[in-house]
Amino acid sequence: MDDYHQLIADRVVEHSKRLGRPIDYIEVGVLTGNSALAVLSTGCCRHATLIDNFSNTHCGEWKSSPELVEENLKQFKGLFEIKVGDSATVLPTIKRKFDIGFVDGEHNEPACASDMEKMFRLLREDGIMFVDDLENPEQLHYTALNFATAHRLKMLYHRVHHGLGELVHG
16 A cells, blocks of 8 residues: 555544545546545445546556456445546535545646535534645645635645645644
């Protein structure tokens, strides 16, 4: 498991203990399902909503697909749902609330800001939002920091992967 997957999984366990129940999880940018696998493997997740348009490849190594994600997560069948489509279109259609969200979709400022804004509305009041790849060429670190400031959140920066932001109330 990658360091950032482990960090998110650890927060899932901590948040579940704090709440006294399993958490609900939402993710934008699923690729092969490794982040969701880390979360579901904790045993502290009662539901995961996974959103991706499955239009990109990762470093040209493989092509992601809903079928690949379903295969990788088959041991957790019934605990997750895959919503295929652009996050800007899919996120506004979701009615349920979540405890932890993970933004790892398009790696540009407008898309990342849009995903954060739309996901934030779906998080419970004590929810946690992670934003990955903050050290991309567009410096998404500032996008996440500006979002946190505007919404009176605290942003913890983790030096894992390509920079992981953790936005929390407090």
